Each structure stands twice: as C-alpha cells, then as structure tokens.
Amino acid sequence: MKTVFELSSPGRMGVSLPELDVPAAPDLPAGLSRGSEGKTGLPEATEGQVLRHYVNLSTMNHHVDKGMYPLGSCTMKYNPKLHENLARIRGLSGIHPLVPPALAAGSLELMYRLGEFLCEITGFEGVSLQPAAGAQGEFCGLMLIKSYHESRGEPNRNEILMPDSAHGTNPATATLADCIVVGVESNEFGLVDPDDLRRKVGPNTAAFMLTNPNTLGLFESRIEELTSIVHEAGGLNYMDGANMNALLGIAKPGEMGFDVCHLNLHKTFSTPHGGGGPGSGPVACIEELAAFLPDPAVILEDDGGYKLCRKQNSFGRLLAFHANTGVLYKAYAYIRTLGAAGLREVSEIALINANYLKAKLGDYFDNPFDNGPCMHEFVLSGDRQAEQGVKTLDIAKRLLDYGFHAPTVYFPLIVHEALMIEPTETESLEDLDSFIEAMISIAEEAEEKPYLVTDAPVNTPVLRLDEVKAVKDLCIVEPVRSVGQAPGEGENL
C-alpha cells in the first residue's frame, strides 16, 4: 500500500484550528530557528484521506476481535470494550500528572485499590504500579533485590540464576541491572533441576529468576525446594509473572517462597496489547523489599485521603510520571468486573482449554514434555514435520492461511522447532475445535502435500517477506522525494 506521505499534496489539511487570538511575539533569533522555509516533511492530506489510509492499513492486521490468537506466553485474551470507554472518561484521561494529589483523588483511590488487589492476588505486601511493561517490572524487581543486598552489606551479590528456558528479557534485564547471568539446567521433565540449582547458588547469588508456570507451561512442582535452596544461600526469589493467567485464585507466588514478582496487566488482566504496547508491569514484593520500591507510591492517609510519597529507601524512578495510568484503569475495571470467583474461573478455563488442545493435538505433533497436565499453555515440537521438510516456521505461516494467528515459535530454546500454544479462557470450544482441525489438516498437508505448507501463507495481504533483504538493504524511513518523482529516486533527509 502507498504510504501516508504519498497522499500528500501542498495545501491539504486534516484539521481546522482557531486563528491566533493574541498579538504575535517577535520571531525567534535566526540561529535558533528552523526558518520560514524549514519543512518538517509531514504529509499534507485531508481528514478523510488520513482516515481511509489508516482504516485500510488496519484491515491488514490479524487481531483478537477477528480470530484466535494462540500466541504462547502472550495471553491474547478478549479485551472488554467497556474498559476503553472508562479509560477515556474526561475526568480520568484529561488530568495532568502533577496536580496536587487532592485534585486527583479519584485516580489515586483507583490506583491504591488496584495495588491492594494485586497484593491479594499475588500474596505480597508491597506494590509499585510504576513499571511500564514486563521488562521494566523485571528491572524494578532486580533493583529492589540489589538494594536489599546492599542494605545488608552484601553488594557483591550480583549473580542472577535463571533456567535455560527463560524469556529473553530475563537475561537482558540482568545485564541492565549490572548483574551476571548464571544458567540453571532443566531436567528431562522440563523443570528446573534442583541439583543443578544447588550447584549454582553461592555467596554471590543475588536472586533466582523463574517463570512459574515455566515457559513450557509446566508448574514447577518442586518450587518449595527451589526457593528454599536460594534462600538458604542468602539469595532472593523473583517470579516472572508472565504466566500468571494460570494461577488466579489457584495459588499465590508469595506463598511459594518468591520474594518479588511482576505482573503483566496487558496479559493476565485483559488490557489490550495495542500492537506491541503500551503494557504495564506492576511489581509486588515482600515487606522487607517494600522500602526500596520506586518513587512514587500511593498512600492512604488517616483522614481517608490519598497521597503520593517516596518510599524511605526508594531506588529511584523508572518513568517521568507515575505509571501507564490509562492501562491501570482498565486492569482495575477487569478485576472489579470479575471478582474472586470470576478470576478463579479465568484460570480454570485457561487450564481446561490448554489441556484440551494438548490432548487433541498429541497424536499429530511431538510433545517432548508431556508428563501430565499442563497449565495455561503447552509447547509442541515440529520435529516430526521437519523430517518431511516442513519447519515450524512453515506451520506457523500455514496457520495464517487458515485464519488463525500462529503460536509463539522457536521458543523456549530448549525445544526443537517449538510451537508454544496458549488459547486463553476466552476461546469457545467451537473455536478451539476449529483450531484443532486446522492443525491436524496442516499436519496432514505436511505429509502429503508439503509444498502447501512451505509456500504458505497465500491468503494473507502479503506473501512471505524477505527478512534477509530487510537487513541487507536497510530501509527504515521513507526517503524524501518531491512530487512526481518515482519511488527510490529521493534522498534521505
């Protein structure tokens, strides 16, 4: 499709603005000014043209409201429409973050209560709503842990243990927090090997970072043993809460020996993913870590008012302002809509849906870690199909032809040709059955007509894209060209 820049023609406008109603001030000094001819290169198009352009672009997306999105570890559940309206109520969306707290009492009350809900759900005492996403939540968690060790005179503790199945943000966060990653092996059941953990902990252990259920969708059954090993070595336990959709009202991280965890409101608590963000990654923790939480925290005062305050030993700030507040509004709405029974139902159905898919697909795809029930997701291997020359990438692309989004592929790294499938609780049995049919049909195609799979997708707005070319002939901004010039003739600004 043409770009928005190609719709441009001098003189077109997409907005109407009032005339300047005050006397003009003297111009800026020439040296500081872009100049009267200094163009910004923005397009000139009408409101209708702009709308048509982005509406047309939108139709090229797969999305949750169109069809199933079984992207493992991403919890692509339905996003309630009401929540979009609520977050847009003017009193909530139109308020400046630096107003005196008494003038933002509604937002603060909501934030305070959301914090309490999240503590109850996770079994912790302290909470910060500030982190903008899961990865920033991880950073927040490691900063709490480092602050804790430093406060105890153990600044040397800089090793973060994590299993080889960890999400990429875990090691990347450890590096950002100036720590060293120490890998812990998984055993033949896809669970952390306690013996290896025992070997790896030591006087430099800062923390053990674990996703539970893990990235294979398996609950770490020996969790108590694992967290104890770390505690005995003087380290703390961090839970990556990416998979919390499996545990709502079923179990609490705070009771399993974890000291801190983050939650992904954009996964578990139904706030939309927005094509990659914004998310929100609140962090909950034990009392001993709460004093280090980032600035600011919402406090309930004796007179019933709310205020923002800095924790005594806060490690600092993560964002210029309080949080991705608009996302918090939606997560609060979700918890209030469902209540305790509704949240428990979310996890129960998420588990049933995942186990149902696992049972139905077991005959057609390899499942290297099928030792009993999975939690909210599971990981298949495309090894059997790979022998026919059909790779997991091909299976993923073929699913697009059938109208489904693909599962997460090639992750976790400990499974060959991995296909990580998470249906979520908002898929109906009928839709799950359609997905099963599609998967079985692709497995059959892989054997009988593999070219159908390796040529896929064919029913999508574009065919398979050349990623090598995208890197080699790097084009990451639209070149500037004058009207009438053919594409490619222009030069970069």
Place this chain on the structure above:
Amino acid sequence: MSNIPEGLRYTETHEWIKDLGNGEYMMGLTFYAQEQMGEIVMVEFPGIQDFTSGDILGTLEAVKTAEDFYAPFNCKVARVNDGLEDEPALINESSYEKGWLIVVKTDDPSGFAGLKSAEEYSEFIGE
C-alpha cells in the same frame, strides 16, 4: 554430512584455524556453523589488539541469530577480512576460503596444537 577439511584445527565454538606459518593463524567459521546460522548479514570485527584465550573477538549476525567468535588462544589480531564488510555472505558461500574472518599472531604454538582435529570436530557436532 558437513564439509570438515582435514589439516585444519577446530574449536567447540565452531571456528576453524589454519596454520599459515611464521606464527600466523587464519580463522573462520565452519561450514556446519554457517549452515546453522543461515545467511550472514553482518560481521563486527575486533580492533588490531591483544586477546586472551576465550575473549570475544567479534560478532556474526544472521537475521534471527547473532553469534560471537572467540580467541582460540592468547593472540594478537594481525588483519581482518575487509571484504566481508560489503559481502558477509561470503562466509556462507565459501566458509573455508573467501569467507575467512581474521588472521591472528602468536609466539606460542601450543594453543593451536591443543585444538580439535577434523575427526574430533566431526564427532563433536555429532556426525
């Protein structure tokens, strides 16, 4: 079956090393490793400086993977294959010839002698 020429030495991180004489050793990425990575799109070279065995010398990037390459023994970088900057895919097309990565120097031949033979490397990668 991978292409693993006799007469070269190999590392567990999939570099091949060739003795050029005069204390100079050429190194590159094995055929097996380039096949695993897919088309190489970028090479980041080290500066001309000293390295200790195991240090990261540079990085190779494909579209979905990036792998470091390491100093096989204590050495100094003598020269790098400038041609790869414009045509990194030479590593795929000619992994043992035109796609060489760097030449290092050392006075101590024992490091080289301790590396894997073709047969040992073949066994290491399971072939």
Place this chain on the structure above:
Amino acid sequence: MSRFVPNGPAQREKMLRAIGAAKFEDLLEPVPEKFRLKEKLQLPEPLSEFELTCEFEEFARKNTGADLVCFMGAGAYDHFIPAAADHILLRSEFYTAYTPYQAEVSQGTLQAIFEYQTMIARLTGMDMANASMYDGASAAAEACLMAMRITRKQKILVAGSLNPGWLEVIRTYLKRDDFEISEIPYLDDGTLDLAIASELIKDGAAAAILVQYPNYFGLIEDLQPVADLIHEHKGLFIVAADPVALPLLRSPGDAGADIVAGEGQSMGIPMSYGGPYIGFMAARMKLARKMPGRIIGRTTDRAGQTGYVLTLQTREQHIRRNKATSNICSNQALMALANVIYLSLMGEKGFREISSQCYHKSHYLEKKLLEIPGVSRIFGNTPFFREFAISFPVSSIELRDRMIEHGFLAGIPVVELGEGAMLVTVTEKRTRDEIDRYIGAAAQVCRGGSA
C-alpha cells in the same frame, strides 16, 4: 460464568472427558497441595457493566483537577487532539493485536510504525528512529546507555536544566559503580554553562552530553557549540527534544545531534494522569545497529510486493539475551499510532501552526504577567517556547493553591529558583479569554499576597 468466558458447565465436562480428567482439580496435580488456595481471594464482589461505569464516573468526579484550566507542563501537556484520531485508535484491528511477529498478518501495524519512524526522523532531522520507548525519560536514559556502549566510555554529562524527573530516571538506569553522571550547571540566563562544560569534558572520559531542547525552563539552547565541544572530545551529542517545538526550531540533527530522545505525549495522547505516553528515539544511520527497541524495515514478499517486517532483530533481547542493546520488549506501539495519526492530520502546516500558537500565546501571557507589580523574569531575555519560569511576589505554592479557587492550574512551583518561582505553560488550547482571566486572577492573588 462471566461474560468473557464462553465455556460453561456443558463444554467443560466434554473437554475434561477428552483430556481424561474426572474433574478440574485433576489438572492441578502438578501444583503441590499445600500451595493450592483453599479460600477465595479477598476481593470486592463483582460489579455489572452499569455499576462499574457509575463507579468510574465517581472516580472521575473526584479528579477535580480535570475541570481546571491547565497551565501546567514540565513534561506533560494539554494539547488539542482531533476527534478523528481516537476513531483509529479504537479500531480493534490495531488495539487488540500483539507485537507484529507474524508480518504477513500485521502489515497494518508495521506500515503505520514505519511511517511513525519516518515522521520522527524528519521532525528531529535525524536519519532514522525506532518504534518507540516507554516515555521520554526512559528514552533519554536508554540514549545515555547507547552512547556509553558506542563510545565505550562510562561518564555522561547532563545539562543541569534537564527535567529533574528525567534526571532521576537516568540515575536509576545508570545506577552502577563504574558509571558516572555529572551535571553541567546553567548560567544566569538559564542556558548551559559552556565554560564549565569545557572543563568537565577535558579528560576525554565523557560518552555524551545530554541537553534538553527546549530545556526544563522552556528555554531554547543554542545546540551547535555544545555539539562541537563534545565531538571534539570524541563523545556523542544527545538531545532530549520536545517535538512540538521542532517545527519552529533548528532541528537537532542540523545542529549536530547524534541521538535524539524525547516525549511524544504532546502529539495526540491525553495526559491521563501520567501515562501511557511514548518515548521516541532517533539517531544517525551509522548508529542504528546500536539502538535499543524495535525497528521496522521495508522489504518485499515472494511476489515482489512491498511489505514491512521487524528488522535488525539481533539487537534485541529475544535473540541476544544478556548481550541485547536493551531489555525492552513491549513498547508503546499504540501510542506511536496515536502520534502518526495526529501528525498526519496536522500535517506540515497544521503542526507548524500548533507550534507557533504555543510560542505566541506563552509570550503573550509572560508579557502581561510582567505588568503585574512584583512579577519578574528569572532568566532575562533568553528565548523560550510554550513554557517559562517566572517569579511572583508571593509564594508560588500559595499562588498555585489560590489560583485553584479561580479555576486554574496555574503552573508548577519551582522553589529551587526562589520562593515565588513558577513554571507556567501555555499551549494552543488556551484561549485569549482564559489567558486574560489567568492574568486577572494572578494579579488579584499577588495584590492580596503583598498587602
């Protein structure tokens, strides 16, 4: 059964049979008995759609600050948002999609972000931009880390006139024993003290100088001499730019910036009590491979049609893990979409007009305030944009509180500049009538205060 869960008792039973489980609890077998919750979570009873709406309306009513006329800024601004923008943001196709991992069914998001990257690059005068960061402050912090990676130096010089909240975020991201942050003070006119900067930079240890443009006090720095200074000492020049000012100002790229980071909230995103906002990050092309965050690139498909994909992914955490350029994964993609729609609607002329009205209206207010006895400038004649620091003859905290009674959020007290110092912002949304009433109210408070 909630309205979000379609599988009721009939379906559940059928599915459990297929799984080979007698009851749901059988699926919890891997969860040790002692960790299975016996009690229901202690949460309030659920609310219906209608009841929840009422509760939210009540929250909104308690946010009385939203009804006041806003002259506050300091990183979040009350700008006009065209109605058409939200119609796009509310399309399920955009907001219920995930990160565009499967490019063939994500061309909408991918192309929109490619267009966003282009607009950011053009506004800042840079070669390229990434697909977004969390907010301006974290983008500035990541820019510092990026400069340190590129130069292999461990010291950052930050202009003392940087937004203090941003500085705190930078300090958090750079909190390591081997990293150093030094502040360069500002002169009496509020601009960077180049003489001290020259001293601080002499040891050649600085990876970068970071200057905000306009700075925290709304003042417009002359960037070129700073660029020349840091380049002379083999460091990079980071500019934290306000995009709304850029149609009027010399672009950071033109003035020698190597990396430009900033906050995009002003471009079509509501203030929403602090977020979600969006950080942008632009750079010279040769630095693209060192950049954090996602980047969208153009390519072709098997049939030769143009299409877009995530590119240069080896920089990112899912591939490079502990050696990635950043840990960022989720970004602020929908906010990037808000920016690109806003900028498309505004266009070349509209955005310049917005910028220009902010400039003229803020100058009008400043000029009129100076006519009030006892009100004075803090930084002399230094050119400013949209925001200015001014000294009142009363305590600025008292002024702020008294102005609330008149219906105004008068500004942000900056007591470190003096008891009466206030940072006042005027966007294009403020009408002459509002500005005149503000002046009247401020004059009244000042008279009362000095009486």
